[in-house]
Amino acid sequence: MHSFDYAAPDSVSAAVSLLAANPGARLLAGGTDLIVQMRAHRREPGLVVDAKRIPELSALTFDSGGGLTLGAAVACWRIYGDAQVRAVFPSLVEVASLIGGTAIQGRASIGGNLCNAAPSADATPLLIALGATCRVVGPAGERAIAAEDFCVAPGRNALADGELLVSIHIPAPRPGSGAHYLRFIPRNEMDIAVAGAGVSLTIADGVVTAARVALASVAPTPLLVPEAGQAIAGKPATEETFALAGEAAKAAAKPITDMRGTIEYRRHLCAVLTRRALTAAARQAQGVH
Amino acid sequence: MSSNVRVSTTVNGEPAEFLCEPRESLLECLRDKLNLTGAKEGCNDGNCGACTVEMDGRIVTSCLVLGVEAQGASIGTVEGLARGSALHPLQTAFLEQAALQCGICTPGFLVAAKALLDHEPDPSEDRIRFWLATTLGRCTGYDKIIRAVQQAAREMREVKA
Ligand SMILES: Cc1cc2nc3c(=O)[nH]c(=O)nc-3n(C[C@H](O)[C@H](O)[C@H](O)COP(=O)(O)OP(=O)(O)OC[C@H]3O[C@@H](n4cnc5c(N)ncnc54)[C@H](O)[C@@H]3O)c2cc1C
Numbered sequence: 013m014h015s016f017d018y019a020a021p022d023s024v025s026a027a028v029s030l031l032a033a034n035p036g037a038r039l040l041a042g043g044t045d046l047i048v049q050m051r052a053h054r055r056e057p058g059l060v061v062d063a064k065r066i067p068e069l070s071a072l073t074f075d076s077g078g079g080l081t082l083g084a085a086v087a088c089w090r091i092y093g094d095a096q097v098r099a100v101f102p103s104l105v106e107v108a109s110l111i112g113g114t115a116i117q118g119r120a121s122i123g124g125n126l127c128n129a130a131p132s133a134d135a136t137p138l139l140i141a142l143g144a145t146c147r148v149v150g151p152a153g154e155r156a157i158a159a160e161d162f163c164v165a166p167g168r169n170a171l172a173d174g175e176l177l178v179s180i181h182i183p184a185p186r187p188g189s190g191a192h193y194l195r196f197i198p199r200n201e202m203d204i205a206v207a208g209a210g211v212s213l214t215i216a217d218g219v220v221t222a223a224r225v226a227l228a229s230v231a232p233t234p235l236l237v238p239e240a241g242q243a244i245a246g247k248p249a250t251e252e253t254f255a256l257a258g259e260a261a262k263a264a265a266k267p268i269t270d271m272r273g274t275i276e277y278r279r280h281l282c283a284v285l286t287r288r289a290l291t292a293a294a295r296q297a298q299g300v301h
Numbered sequence: 302m303s304s305n306v307r308v309s310t311t312v313n314g315e316p317a318e319f320l321c322e323p324r325e326s327l328l329e330c331l332r333d334k335l336n337l338t339g340a341k342e343g344c345n346d347g348n349c350g351a352c353t354v355e356m357d358g359r360i361v362t363s364c365l366v367l368g369v370e371a372q373g374a375s376i377g378t379v380e381g382l383a384r385g386s387a388l389h390p391l392q393t394a395f396l397e398q399a400a401l402q403c404g405i406c407t408p409g410f411l412v413a414a415k416a417l418l419d420h421e422p423d424p425s426e427d428r429i430r431f432w433l434a435t436t437l438g439r440c441t442g443y444d445k446i447i448r449a450v451q452q453a454a455r456e457m458r459e460v461k462a
């Protein structure tokens with residue numbers, strides 16, 4: 013690895029000062045992307061700023077309305093280790109349980125997954141589907157970025173110089189709602205998604221009232237597909253309806269062919285994964301297990 | 302050129318100190334500065350699990366941890382499993398089940414399995430397989446390893462009961 017300096021500030025403002033004074037500096041959460049990239053000389057920051065001693069980035073809190081504020085550096089194991097998160101956001105627990113394996117989940121954070129801006133990031137489509145917003149602080153103050161606007165290109169996020177992601181807010185699930193993320197990998201564990209679909213939906217009296225669908229690994233960034241949600245709003249919550257959303261996802265996907273799969277294969281997967289994820293989310297919404 | 306940092310940490314329950322550059326991994330620090338060579342370097346990118354250690358009660362791949370991050374942390378390595386000459390039940394079970402051949406992956410499997418049994422004394426076979434999926438082995442096949450973990454779990458539960 014190249015030589016770099018290391019700092020472990022204990023406040024957001026100290027971290028912002030360090031980032032602003034050292035262009036190219038990178039924040040270190042779990043390091044499961046950053047350290048791999050530094051070792052491969054794909055990123056060579058002069059300063060690495062450890063996020064894990066900043067209380068706000070390590071906090072996991074529910075607000076009075078039942079929404080979740082997830083500190084950007086909270087590791088996956090803390091998400092599935094939290095009884096309240098398990099009860100309120102089972103889909104988040106599932107995603108935290110499928111990133112890498114146990115040892116990776118001992119370090120990897122959802123914030124890091126988002127900030128790393130990989131097209132294949134597994135947590136990001138679910139965050140988009142859940143309507144998450146990102147709280148960002150920088151030298152010019154604070155702003156909120158919708159999860160679907162956070163990634164701008166492969167490996168590039170919307171943060172400006174000196175800015176960092178403090179937390180991710182996920183609104184409380186509405187009554188009658190469910191969410192799910194499904195990916196396709198050739199192995200059972202420890203692999204990168206060939207395609208993935210994160211979905212959420214709300215059902216009232218057997219009818220879909222709202223739905224959001226976002227895809228992984230089929231575009232330069234994780235992709236929100238508004239057409240998929242629109243295609244099924246107002247329709248009965250059935251497999252046939254969910255297949256319509258699948259077709260809309262397939263039409264919106266812009267994949268490439270690489271060693272993991274062809275364009276045709278990935279587009280087909282989008283249809284299947286979207287339909288199946290919606291079916292699973294609907295079961296959750298209707299309390300069927 | 303960044304300078305050396307002094308790191309104070311706890312390894313296998315004992316205080317430990319070392320000097321390292323920020324770019325040195327915890328794996329390098331354990332092996333080259335503290336002479337704890339149980340954790341192995343396989344892939345050096347988080348995929349093989351040969352470098353698995355416990356850090357503050359969770360398993361991590363120490364090739365993806367900076368040595369400087371160990372400041373104030375509590376680290377557990379395979380060297381900390383046995384009590385003097387008394388092997389940990391997992392170590393005994395690995396020997397009895399012939400759950401190793403070349404042994405390179407074994408410290409990772411032992412540390413990962415110990416963490417599982419510390420958290421969950423009675424895991425299902427499925428649970429053991431998924432928990433250990435972060436550790437790769439190539440000579441023994443996984444069945445004997447799984448059987449050894451099941452045997453150790455049984456024995457540890459009996460001792461407790
Ligand atoms: C063996 C292995 C298996 C993996 N499997 C999966 C998988 O199945 N699915 C998957 O999606 N990913 C996987 N990954 C990738 C990685 O583990 C995840 O993307 C993880 O969520 C990254 O989180 P982290 O906390 O380790 O991020 P870090 O590596 O600490 O950070 C990632 C990037 O985001 C930046 N960053 C981090 N936090 C902030 C912040 N608060 N503000 C601004 N910038 C920030 C960092 O500077 C860095 O560029 C795997 C990695 C490995 C090594």
Ligand code: FES
Binds near residue numbers: 341342346
């Ligand atoms: S050497 Fe660390 S996971 Fe392979």
